[in-house]
Amino acid sequence: MSHIIELQNVWKRYDTGGEVVEALRDVDFHADPGEFVSVMGPSGSGKSTMLNVLGLLDTPTEGTVFLDDRDVTDLSDRQMTARRKEFIGFIFQSFHLIPTLSALENVEVPTLFGDDPAARDRATTLLERVGLGNRLDHRPDQLSGGQKQRVAIARALINEPRILLADEPTGNLDQETGRSVLDLFDEIRREDDVAIVAVTHDPQLSDYTDRTVELVDGRIQ
Amino acid sequence: MNPLQELLRRVPALLMARRNLSRNRIRSGLAILGIIIGVLAIASLGMFGTTLRTGADQQLGDIGNEISISPNLQEGVEELTDRDVDEIRRAVSDGAVVPIRSDAVLVSRGDQQTVTTIYGMENPGAIYEASDGRVPDRLRQGALVGSGTAELLDIEPGNTIAVDGRTYRVSAVLAEQQGISLVNPNSAVVLPMEDVNGTGYSQVVVSAESGQAANESAVAIREELNEREERVTVFELQSITAGIDQFFGILNTFLIGIGSISLVVAGVSILNVMLMSTIERRQEIGVLRAVGVQRGDIIRMILAEAGLLGTAGGIVGALFALGAGVALNSFVLNDPMATFQPINFFYVALAVGFGIATSILSGLYPAWKAANERPVEALRK
Numbered sequence A: 001m002s003h004i005i006e007l008q009n010v011w012k013r014y015d016t017g018g019e020v021v022e023a024l025r026d027v028d029f030h031a032d033p034g035e036f037v038s039v040m041g042p043s044g045s046g047k048s049t050m051l052n053v054l055g056l057l058d059t060p061t062e063g064t065v066f067l068d069d070r071d072v073t074d075l076s077d078r079q080m081t082a083r084r085k086e087f088i089g090f091i092f093q094s095f096h097l098i099p100t101l102s103a104l105e106n107v108e109v110p111t112l113f114g115d116d117p118a119a120r121d122r123a124t125t126l127l128e129r130v131g132l133g134n135r136l137d138h139r140p141d142q143l144s145g146g147q148k149q150r151v152a153i154a155r156a157l158i159n160e161p162r163i164l165l166a167d168e169p170t171g172n173l174d175q176e177t178g179r180s181v182l183d184l185f186d187e188i189r190r191e192d193d194v195a196i197v198a199v200t201h202d203p204q205l206s207d208y209t210d211r212t213v214e215l216v217d218g219r220i221q
Numbered sequence B: 001m002n003p004l005q006e007l008l009r010r011v012p013a014l015l016m017a018r019r020n021l022s023r024n025r026i027r028s029g030l031a032i033l034g035i036i037i038g039v040l041a042i043a044s045l046g047m048f049g050t051t052l053r054t055g056a057d058q059q060l061g062d063i064g065n066e067i068s069i070s071p072n073l074q075e076g077v078e079e080l081t082d083r084d085v086d087e088i089r090r091a092v093s094d095g096a097v098v099p100i101r102s103d104a105v106l107v108s109r110g111d112q113q114t115v116t117t118i119y120g121m122e123n124p125g126a127i128y129e130a131s132d133g134r135v136p137d138r139l140r141q142g143a144l145v146g147s148g149t150a151e152l153l154d155i156e157p158g159n160t161i162a163v164d165g166r167t168y169r170v171s172a173v174l175a176e177q178q179g180i181s182l183v184n185p186n187s188a189v190v191l192p193m194e195d196v197n198g199t200g201y202s203q204v205v206v207s208a209e210s211g212q213a214a215n216e217s218a219v220a221i222r223e224e225l226n227e228r229e230e231r232v233t234v235f236e237l238q239s240i241t242a243g244i245d246q247f248f249g250i251l252n253t254f255l256i257g258i259g260s261i262s263l264v265v266a267g268v269s270i271l272n273v274m275l276m277s278t279i280e281r282r283q284e285i286g287v288l289r290a291v292g293v294q295r296g297d298i299i300r301m302i303l304a305e306a307g308l309l310g311t312a313g314g315i316v317g318a319l320f321a322l323g324a325g326v327a328l329n330s331f332v333l334n335d336p337m338a339t340f341q342p343i344n345f346f347y348v349a350l351a352v353g354f355g356i357a358t359s360i361l362s363g364l365y366p367a368w369k370a371a372n373e374r375p376v377e378a379l380r381k
């Protein structure tokens, strides 16, 4: 098997005071290194839930999650956190940068709590790579939306992950800025052999993806 | 890179904590102010206690360092002999031994006269100081006059007085003894030993270097002189000063207890500040968890924040407290340097330690709460 991440028969149910919401219904999914997969579907169809399960932020009610061919469904919080750090980079619609830290420090955040003396050099190189070599010491409120998302991408890459998970990465950007972020994704998955799974409403994403997965009411179509 | 930056890089929890605190300066400042007040209260009340004790010690003088040996009248011993004095000298390793012979006679100057106690002493300098004139180490001639007698008969050094018919030149007027004293000279006259009638001694005073040395001498003298029969009674004022010390110890504990209440209030305010700031930063903490920061690191980060608030408040509070101590001691004791004694540094350290500990304790619940929030929940909009 060459899948870097895989979901088998995954169900996610939320018990909201009597009424049970089935956010994911018997989902099978996988992504391979270097592959760019988009997940599309109407609001409330379970896209974010699926991404959270893929990113080891949430555990399925039923079914199995494999990461790098290992069953990671029932790991402890500590082990899941360690796996996230090692394998997964997150990119959020609203960037989620830490406002008190500079661009460089934001990129370093995933390495801060650990002994990693080379992190600063890697962070600098990554910011140069995403075109922000001259913005290292700027704080997030001194950056435009597109620049913030680039910092977030650099942060997601700092630990050399195998998978990038992006929830509406272009949702808060204008079309042109969105396109430049997607160009960056394309470069990353080709050069770094990283699997990218992006949830989106953005039709221009299909120009870049290998595959599109449709979710409706928690089921893959 | 300066050492502070170096430290912040080494300890990321501190770096994050410092940045977070600078985010809402007014709020952090108010939390620090609470700790400052608490630390100031504890440290300055502790130092206030020290000042009271020092003042009281000044009033008591060296009395705890002196012991008095007198003949045991109940056993029929009327007076102490030269042999007794020799034995006392042998028993006392460190301190001046002052044998005293006393009598009551008529003292006159000009046409004024009064009956007073007279003490014969060879070395009154070991226990008395002059307010006017000079007390010789060995008293061979001349008289020393107590302050009360001097006032009554209007005597100054250099005057001539008649004691029991003999004339003396006055060498000194003795300083007034306030409070308790083993041999109160105020209304007495001190003469050379051989000028007082008798052969024995009514009392022997031992003046040691410290309360502890006095106590050791007392034990040794009892062993030496009371071996076969209870020849002498030994009186120590140390028991009184020990009681006074104990009283001030209790007073200090009480004062510090009152100060601690304000620190508890400061702790509640830190708890409130930390809780508010972690709730505001819910999403950020969720992001940290998502990118692989462990729960323990979140806890350390928030405890570092609380600890920084406590340390900043503690340091400023300690400086204020030392300032308050200097003001108090220059006002009450006329000696601002009395602030800088070990016991006061102990109180300041105690207060700072309490301040930091209170802050960190108050950070525990917010830290625990933030670390245990599931990142998915924190990141949901």
Ligand SMILES: Nc1ncnc2c1ncn2[C@@H]1O[C@H](COP(=O)(O)OP(=O)(O)O)[C@@H](O)[C@H]1O
Pocket: A014, A015, A016, A021, A022, A023, A041, A042, A043, A044, A045, A046, A047, A048, A049, A050
């Ligand atoms: N924590 C939760 N508690 C209850 N219901 C939830 C929770 N998270 C998601 N849901 C529900 O699950 C469904 C899927 O949500 P989500 O994955 O966020 O959809 P999408 O991202 O596609 O808009 C929705 O009906 C949503 O209300």
Ligand SMILES: [Mg+2]
Pocket: A047, A048, A049
């Ligand atoms: Mg969503």
